[in-house]
Amino acid sequence: MTSFRTGFSVVCLFVSSIAAAQTPKKTDQSIDSKVNALLAKMTLEEKIGQLNQYTSDRLATGPLSPNSSKYEDIRNGKVGSMLNVRGAKDTRMLQDMAMQSRLKIPLLFGLDVIHGYRVTFPIPLAEAASWDMNTVELSARVAGKEAAAAGQHWTFAPMVDISRDPRWGRVMEGAGEDTYLGSSIAAARVKGFQGKGLGNTDAVMACVKHFAAYGAAIAGRDYNTVDMSDRLLWEVYLPPFKAALDAGAATFMNSFNDLNGTPATGNAYLQRDILKGKWNFQGFVVSDWGSIREMIPHGFAKDGKDAARLALNAGSDMDMEGRCYIDNLAALVKEGKVSESLINDAVKRILRKKYEMGLFDDPYRFSDQKREDAVLNSAENKKAALEVAKKSIVLLKNESQLLPLNKNAGSIAVIGPLGKSSEDMKGFWSVTWDNDHLVSLYEGLDNKLKGIVKLSYAQGCDVTDTSKAGFAEAVNAARNADVVVMAVGEKFDMTGEAKSRANIHLPGVQEELIQAVKATGKPVVVLVMAGRPLIFNWTADHADAILYTWWLGSEAGNAIADVLFGDYNPAGKLPMSFPRAEGQIPVFYNHKNTGRPASSDHYEQYRSTYLDLPNSPRYSFGYGLSYTKFDMSDLKLDKSKVTQNDVIKVSFTLKNTGKSDGEEVVQLYLRDMVASVTRPVKELKDFQKVFLKAGESKTINFTITKEKLSFYDQKMNWIAEPGEFDLMIGNSSDHILLEQKFELVD
Ligand code: GLC
Secondary structure (H helix, E strand, C coil): CHHHHHHHHHHHHHHHHHHHHHCCCCCHHHHHHHHHHHHHHCCHHHHHHHCEEEECCCCCCCCCCCCCCHHHHHHCCCCCEEECCCCHHHHHHHHHHHCCCCCCCCCEEEECCCCECCCECCCHHHHHCCCCHHHHHHHHHHHHHHHHHCCCCEECCCECCCCCCCCCHHHHHCCCCCHHHHHHHHHHHHHHHHCCCECECCCCECEEEEECCHHHCHHHCCCCCECCCHHHHHHHHCHHHHHHHHCCCCEEEECCCEECCEEHHHCHHHHHHHHHHHCCCCCEEECCCCCCHHHCCCCCCCCHHHHHHHHHHHCCCEEECCCHHHHHHHHHHHCCCCCHHHHHHHHHHHHHHHHHCCCCCCCCCCCCHHHHHHHCCCHHHHHHHHHHHHHHCEEEECCCCCCCCCCCCCEEEEECCCCCCCHHHHCCCCCCCCHHHCCCHHHHHHHHHCCCCEEEEECCCCCCCCCCCCHHHHHHHHHCCCEEEEEEECCCCCCCCCCCCCCCECCCCHHHHHHHHHCCCCCEEEEEECCCCCECHHHHHHCCEEEECCCCCCCHHHHHHHHHCCCCCCCCCCCCCECCCHHHCCCCCCCECCCCCCCCCCCCCCCCCCCCCCCCCCECCCCCECCCCEEEEEEEECCCEECCCCCEEEEEEEEECCCCCEEEEEEEEEEECCCCCCCECCEEEEEEEEEECCCCEEEEEEEECHHHHCEECCCCCEECCCEEEEEEEEEECCEEEEEEEEEECC
């Protein structure tokens, strides 16, 4: 392992030193000297106070325990940060309390601004389907602006956990199954939240979470154990965290899970060796809610004092709602079990961020009610939410070219339990939404059609209830319409934290409702509104058209209406594989070939397959259709052999051969055919989203660098091995249109 650590640290230290220089900071020397001067004045209790974070009583995002001394603690300098305090008024009030403390050290206010503050954006997994980094950054930028105007200094986002398991409810918060896409999105979100840099009053600190590998919880059950090889950790789960750090992320949050037997919050390998060591992270690590104290039920800490010792020594700087630090660290220092120098390091990391945010200059600079009123819910922000929502929609099926609908459609029946729901459009992790500004599907259609097309509505059934009492009315509505638009899926709180599900079929009797409506013979468009990949095989086989619209936020209905009527040509691509059955999970595109691959034709039944299902998912990573067609041709590589310090220039022609303008996401995959470690059958190594007018062609260029050929060898050194590679270009991981081999030579 030594060689691995040495090998990796060389790469990382070099890269992170560049990253550190790129992190927009005020002159470090001036801040560091202020931090050191303040630290010198602080008592041990005041230092420990900076490591302590409480939640507001008005919003609990975890198991709440009574805390009668909260406000007294703030006045006595025993609290460094508060979370879940919303609005300029309330943050100002609490900051006032902090200003009564001896040293007047300002509080940091943090909140889960995951996909929007007042204007709600599509859930992160939906935004990932846009494959559009400008769109992802725009969403975070607007969320950051609104949050900063509402008193927030810090958002607990982006969540960058890779996950291959749709049973895990928190897939809705991330960017799906792929490391390359997930790393690109992680960086875009950090840039969005932090804007032009900390200290600007429209920027909030990002918080990269959950460090680390939380998305690999066994059986997709939230908070469950994670056990994986170093190779899988470094190759799949860590890169998005490094990408976020390199983008300048101010803070990290650790995770509830244990990793290979050590809870993340007490994991010095993760937090000291990797994050603060090899990666040279200068910010601070906040625990997840109570994750320090939860090392007791993990069976890793004997009691709160033991948990405090383990966590502080392992590099957890701030204790979110665990009260282990505030209750025990002073005694631990006196007993010599925790060194004050480690506490000083944690305090300095936190104070440095408070200086960078300008809070010592003006503790109230983010708590301005006039600015809050001016910035929140602006027309500009809602326009941005509409743009992001449109780009998040994925067209899964349109066989009979039913879509886009014609505005002379005559009459449309909107059927299904989510057809008139506005509340569910906000999705999970909306903590400050405005219910009056969530546009339902029905409202969106009404806004667009304004009486041109007769609209009717029938709920048909509930999301989870098994009653079919509403079927007759729904079937009747379908019979009396020219086209049916069905809105099915999940309620906003069915996917999210602590929302793992063993059964991810369309809930309740919704698929039977679709069957009953389809039996009328009317053309049926099915919209699936959900926070995760769901299973709906009958619908996939029989619906005329299917759009996966996720939970699209404030402008959901308007965005869907734009797509339904072709005012926007959908271009989304799935960021996760959709299983045919729960039994396939984990199913993901970048799997290994095995010694008896399903594709082989000479092993008869002795192949890595199921007896009852194909290996392939129902819908693959990277899949999504358009109202137009794209062709790829004329693939050229400027060389067929490349040396270690050279690159290959790749070009091909993309043509819009259809009748409407549109965007295509061209995806470049590589396969290392033979290596000293088995390699996936393909890995996404680059992509571009390209707009072409009908009939237009464009030459697309990619560059193959050594980095794209590299992997961790047997000794976990990051290297590229000579040999043959297969280059594949397509518009989905399972739809490769161009392919050519090349060789890496010494
Ligand atoms: C929650 C989540 C975390 C969130 C924190 C504060 O339990 O795990 O993602 O940021 O607590 O709400």
